[in-house]
Amino acid sequence: xxxxxxxxxxxxxxxxxxxxxxxxxxxxxxxxxxxxxxxxxxxxxxxxxxxxxxxxxxxxxxxxxxxxxxxxxxxxxxxxxxxxxxxxxxxxxxxxxxxxxxxxxxxxxxxxxxxxxxxxxxxxxxxxxxxxxxxxxxxxxxxxxxxxxxxxxxxxxxxxxxxxxxxxxxxxxxxxxxxxxxxxxxxxxxxxxxxxxxxxxxxxxxxxxxxxxxxxxxxxxxxxxxxxxxxxxxxxxxxxxxxxxxxxxxxxxxxxxxxxxxxxxxxxxxxxxxxxxxxxxxxxxxxxxxxxxxxxxxxxxxxxxxxxxxxxxxxxxxxxxxxxxxxxxxxxxxxxxxxxxxxxxxxxxxxxxxxxxxxxxxxxxxxxxxxxxxxxxxxxxxxxxxxxxxxxxxxx
Amino acid sequence: xxxxxxxxxxxxxxxxxxxxxxxxxxxxxxxxxxxxxxxxxxxxxxxxxxxxxxxxxxxxxxxxxxxxxxxxxxxxxxxxxxxxxxxxxxxxxxxxxxxxxxxxxxxxxxxxxxxxxxxxxxxxxxxxxxxxxxxxxxxxxxxxxxxxxxxxxxxxxxxxxxxxxxxxxxxxxxxxxxxxxxxxxxxxxxxxxxxxxxxxxxxxxxxxxxxxxxxxxxxxxxxxxxxxxxxxxxxxxxxxxxxxxxxxxxxxxxxxxxxxxxxxxxxxxxxxxxxxxxxxxxxxxxxxxxxxxxxxxxxxxxxxxxxxxxxxxxxxxxxxxxxxxxxxxxxxxxxxxxxxxxxxxxxxxxxxxxxxxxxxxxxxxxxxxxxxxxxxxxxxxxxxxxxxxxxxxxxxxxxxxxxxxx
Numbered sequence: 093x094x095x096x097x098x099x100x101x102x103x104x105x106x107x108x109x110x111x112x113x114x115x116x117x118x119x120x121x122x123x124x125x126x127x128x129x130x131x132x133x134x135x136x137x138x139x140x141x142x143x144x145x146x147x148x149x150x151x152x153x154x155x156x157x158x159x160x161x162x163x164x165x166x167x168x169x170x171x172x173x174x175x176x177x178x179x180x181x182x183x184x185x186x187x188x189x190x191x192x193x194x195x196x197x198x199x200x201x202x203x204x205x206x207x208x209x210x211x212x213x214x215x216x217x218x219x220x221x222x223x224x225x226x227x228x229x230x231x232x233x234x235x236x237x238x239x240x241x242x243x244x245x246x247x248x249x250x251x252x253x254x255x256x257x258x259x260x261x262x263x264x265x266x267x268x269x270x271x272x273x274x275x276x277x278x279x280x281x282x283x284x285x286x287x288x289x290x291x292x293x294x295x296x297x298x299x300x301x302x303x304x305x306x307x308x309x310x311x312x313x314x315x316x317x318x319x320x321x322x323x324x325x326x327x328x329x330x331x332x333x334x335x336x337x338x339x340x341x342x343x344x345x346x347x348x349x350x351x352x353x354x355x356x357x358x359x360x361x362x363x364x365x366x367x368x369x370x371x372x373x374x375x376x377x378x379x380x381x382x383x384x385x386x387x388x389x390x391x392x393x394x395x396x397x398x399x400x401x402x403x404x405x406x407x408x409x410x411x412x413x414x415x416x417x418x419x420x421x422x423x424x425x426x427x428x429x430x431x432x433x434x435x436x437x438x439x440x441x442x443x444x445x446x447x448x449x450x451x452x453x454x455x456x457x458x459x460x461x462x463x464x465x466x467x468x469x470x471x472x473x474x475x476x477x478x479x480x481x482x483x484x485x486x487x488x
Numbered sequence: 489x490x491x492x493x494x495x496x497x498x499x500x501x502x503x504x505x506x507x508x509x510x511x512x513x514x515x516x517x518x519x520x521x522x523x524x525x526x527x528x529x530x531x532x533x534x535x536x537x538x539x540x541x542x543x544x545x546x547x548x549x550x551x552x553x554x555x556x557x558x559x560x561x562x563x564x565x566x567x568x569x570x571x572x573x574x575x576x577x578x579x580x581x582x583x584x585x586x587x588x589x590x591x592x593x594x595x596x597x598x599x600x601x602x603x604x605x606x607x608x609x610x611x612x613x614x615x616x617x618x619x620x621x622x623x624x625x626x627x628x629x630x631x632x633x634x635x636x637x638x639x640x641x642x643x644x645x646x647x648x649x650x651x652x653x654x655x656x657x658x659x660x661x662x663x664x665x666x667x668x669x670x671x672x673x674x675x676x677x678x679x680x681x682x683x684x685x686x687x688x689x690x691x692x693x694x695x696x697x698x699x700x701x702x703x704x705x706x707x708x709x710x711x712x713x714x715x716x717x718x719x720x721x722x723x724x725x726x727x728x729x730x731x732x733x734x735x736x737x738x739x740x741x742x743x744x745x746x747x748x749x750x751x752x753x754x755x756x757x758x759x760x761x762x763x764x765x766x767x768x769x770x771x772x773x774x775x776x777x778x779x780x781x782x783x784x785x786x787x788x789x790x791x792x793x794x795x796x797x798x799x800x801x802x803x804x805x806x807x808x809x810x811x812x813x814x815x816x817x818x819x820x821x822x823x824x825x826x827x828x829x830x831x832x833x834x835x836x837x838x839x840x841x842x843x844x845x846x847x848x849x850x851x852x853x854x855x856x857x858x859x860x861x862x863x864x865x866x867x868x869x870x871x872x873x874x875x876x877x878x879x880x881x882x883x884x885x886x887x888x889x890x891x892x893x894x
Contacts, residue, residue: 093557093818094490166489358894372894382885385892386833390808393815396491397807404492414807417800469797476796480776480803483791 095396097170104167108174111147116178124179134260137184141215144183151189151213153340158197158205159213165340165403172344176352187257188212188219192265194338199323199331204284208263220261222252222285222309223332229254230470232267233276233329237311239268239283246270246283246321248291248314254464258294258307261287265335266316267328280328284320291315301456302442340402342412346419346461347395353423353454354388357381357430360447364433371433384426391418413466413474420461421468427455491814493561500543501561507534508569514863517570521719525650528573535575536605544583549599555821556580556755560762560814567763568770570870572720574608574647580759582609582655585699585752589740598701609701610651611756612642612726613878620879622697622746627658627728629698636738638700638708638731646877648724649713653703656728657745660698697745700737702728718873720866753878754827757835758820760874761813764838768806771849771867775799778853795852802848805841812837828891836884842871 097105117140127133144150145159153168154160163171183189193212196204211217228234237250248268258264264285271279285292291314296304323331358381361371371377398411430451431438437446445452462468476482493501508516511531519527535541543558545551552558559579566575579602586598601607615626627640640658648654702709708731714723740748776799779790789795816834819827846868850857857864875881 093492093494093814095818097489358892378889378894379882379885381894382833382836382888382892385829385888386812386837387808389815389830389833390812390837393491393811394807396489397811397814400490400492403490414804418804418808469793472797472800473793475800475803476790480796480799482776482779482796482799483788485791485793 097166101164101166101170104163105170105174108149108171111149112174112178112180115143115147116180117143120181121178126181130260134184137181138215138218140181141184145214150183150215151193154189154193154213155197158193158209165399168341169344169399172341173348176345176348179352184257184260185212185215185218187221187265188217191335191338192219192221195265195331195335196322198338199334201319203319204322208284217262218257218260220255220258220264220287220307220309221335222255222258222264222266224254225251226253230467232332233280235267235269235280237266237268238272239270239281239316241270244318246316246318248283248285248311248316250311252309252311253306254297255294255307255309256305258287258309259296259304263287264292264309265322267332270325270328277329279326280332281325282322282328282331283316284322285314285316289314300459301453303457337408339412340408342398342408343395343415343419346423347392347415350388350419350423350426351392353426353430354384357384357426360430360451361433366435377433380429384422384429387418387422388426391415391422394418410474410478413471414479416465417468417471417475420458424455424458424462427451427458431455491811493814497558497561500538500540500558501565503538504535504540504562504565505568507531507538508565508571510534513569514866517572517720517866520572520722525572525722528571528650531571532573532575532608533605536603540575541579541583541605542603544579544587545599545603546587546595549587549595550603551599556584556758557814557817557821559759560817563759563762564766564769567766570720570767570866572647572650572722574610574651576759576763577611577647577651577655577756578602578608581611581752581756582701584755585655585739585748588751589699589748591736593736594739607653608647608651609653609655610645610647610724610726611878612640612645612648612654612656612728614642614644616641616643620883622657622749625657625659625697627656629658629660629700631661634734636700636733636735638702638728638733640728641725642728643725644714645724645726647722648711648726649722651704653701654709654726655739656700656702657697657749658700660696660743660745662696662743696743697749698742699739699745699748700733701739702731702733702737706731706733708732716873718866718869720870721873754820754831756878757884758813758817758831760877761809761816761831761834761838764842764871764874765806765810765813767867767870768802768809768838768842768845771845771864772799772803772806774863775802775849775852782854789852798848798852802841802845805844809834809838809841826891829888832884832887832891835879836881836888839871839875839881839884843868843875846871 127136141150148161151160152163152171156162189212193209196209212219223232225235225237227236237252239246239248264287266283266285267280268283269279270281291312293310294307297306297308298304299306361377361381364371366374395415398415402408434446440446441452442449473485477484511527516527516531539552540562542551543554544556547553583602586594590598598607617624630637638658640656704711708729710727712725714725716723779795779799780788782789812834816830819830850864850868853864856862
């Protein structure tokens with residue numbers, strides 16, 4: 093048992109800290125707020141990614157020959173930890189950098205690598221991932237969006253939903269049905285779609301957090317070509333799974349955000365008073381904070397235990413589902429409490445928020461984190477069936 | 489970074505597991521409950537042969553010189569079979585107490601006795617007022633010339649029926665006078681405890697506590713069994729009536745017992761917590777197995793999400809508890825600055841998680857889980873008995889908060 097970093101890992105950490113110190117966007121350290129509306133917001137984020145790219149910090153886990161740093165697993169975790177620590181702006185092409193680029197490097201054709209990979213890292217082309225549909229949420233293999241071959245083209249019709257960044261994306265990693273004759277996990281194919289074509293329309297979704305990160309995408313005779321297929325026709329499910337395997341540090345970002353939120357919550361409870369007593373000294377509040385201390389530390393340490401296993405086996409295990417469950421559920425609970433502690437002021441939002449809106453914003457966002465990327469209920473099935481070996485749900 | 493037990497630590501687990509299984513696993517506790525402690529005695533002897541009682545004894549005194557992190561797999565395994573007896577108190581409290589505070593002679597005699605299995609210790613702490621606070625101790629030790637007179641009634645002594653000796657904290661008179669003042673010298677700066685665990689509890693009531701050790705067969709010692717819903721614990725009431733002891737029976741500095749206790753009790757709580765996660769893992773393994781095989785409505789009940797999700801919820805709590813407990817033991821072993829918060833938060837979390845797991849285990853087994861024949865109840869009873877062992881959840885939470893500076 094050893095919690096220390098090697099000298100190489102410390103160097104990595106210090107290099108990143110120094111770089112962030114010099115390169116966080118001007119004014120970011122003070123307000124930490126993104127421009128409220130597009131196109132300023134998107135431009136801000138594109139600029140940030142470009143800066144990361146120029147500094148060599150856009151895709152740390154990517155192989156060096158593709159412009160990455162070839163970071164080890166633990167270095168990638170350190171990267172996430174530092175980014176959370178300084179509350180760095182989000183990386184706009186996160187889906188491209190985190191999953192699509194590495195997938196193309198792994199199983200893409202030479203032409204696909206040449207055409208796409210570099211622009212993913214530089215942020216010249218923003219990517220989204222077209223998976224969920226109105227009738228295929230938790231049951232992803234139920235997708236109906238279909239692609240039909242006509243000559244040298246594939247004609248795509250259907251609808252995707254909850255697609256992050258689709259409104260600004262240049263390209264989409266799309267899962268579509270190409271054969272309806274067999275079992276539902278068969279007959280799917282992964283395409284790389286040009287979002288800037290007449291048959292593609294995106295509509296932003298107004299989320300309960302008052303943000304517009306998600307979209308619907310409507311495909312009406314949209315076109316893809318043979319060279320846009322990833323893997324083989326009919327192998328889409330396998331490709332989709334390959335893509336998920338590149339989430340090799342799992343919920344690193346969330347787990348570090350939890351620690352930061354916990355520390356902020358304690359700090360917050362020291363500034364609030366009730367009947368002249370600081371909330372941190374109120375026995376009822378204190379009990380709750382101790383519980384959050386144990387659970388947030390527990391989530392972090394559990395993440396480290398699973399990470400140790402990943403480092404030893406070389407691939408992320410199904411235990412990632414446990415980390416996701418622990419983090420997302422605890423986050424919702426804890427952020428809700430931070431709002432609740434504000435008493436009568438708790439519903440105040442945006443400019444009128446009691447302190448600032450970040451507790452309210454964080455709480456409202458947290459309700460999506462137990463749904464996105466596999467709902468809590470699906471994750472529990474995964475743990476039950478794949479970790480504990482309990483009987484599978486009845487599925488059709 | 490490597491947050492896992494080492495190969496050597498896992499190997500020790502294997503041998504302990506094998507040893508316990510050879511002796512019948514849970515049957516050791518079952519036969520102990522039925523008034524037959526022979527199987528337990530034999531098991532203890534086997535564990536001694538494996539070197540379990542020498543693991544954390546310094547090399548200078550014939551031990552292996554490792555720390556409590558190396559004992560984690562041992563306690564996980566003893567917890568898994570609800571091992572009765574005094575292994576925990578002996579190894580996780582007496583050994584560190586004597587190794588850190590004992591005289592050279594005590595280390596020589598007592599530690600070698602622990603190592604070879606001849607000596608086992610129980611903690612005679614709680615008095616009839618039920619308080620865990622050493623400040624509430626009423627039992628006394630008075631010096632008269634070279635003789636120390638001990639009078640105390642201690643109750644709910646875990647392993648009291650089995651220990652060969654007792655560790656007894658008592659209120660001691662001021663060594664520098666023969667009067668009856670209870671005020672110890674608050675300026676004796678011998679404390680090695682620079683941790684933040686004292687947390688505002690140091691007032692006059694805590695002065696003048698001294699740790700004694702007393703042989704079970706010493707004149708004036710009476711041990712009476714207590715009935716408990718957890719009959720695996722060997723609970724006893726121990727009366728020390730005009731017991732006369734020599735200086736050799738005083739551990740550490742006269743009047744300095746509080747700090748010694750605050751230090752070593754963390755080792756003990758870390759060990760208790762390790763037992764809890766071992767027991768919890770057993771409980772969850774068995775309920776998982778049951779859910780795979782028990783058929784109702786034409787299918788294994790583990791297919792129903794009401795059942796499987798409940799098992800997963802408890803499993804997640806086990807994962808969390810295990811992480812906290814491993815870390816707490818590491819923090820104690822390495823003297824990490826967050827060790828007090830780590831130990832007490834692990835203890836309170838593991839305690840409540842164990843109770844929930846043991847309780848759900850009964851529920852998910854249905855009617856059969858409510859029977860004496862099934863082991864389910866033994867785990868629930870152990871969970872409840874350990875819940876308030878040398879502190880309550882509320883105490884542990886307060887200690888955590890205080891260590892965090894709240």
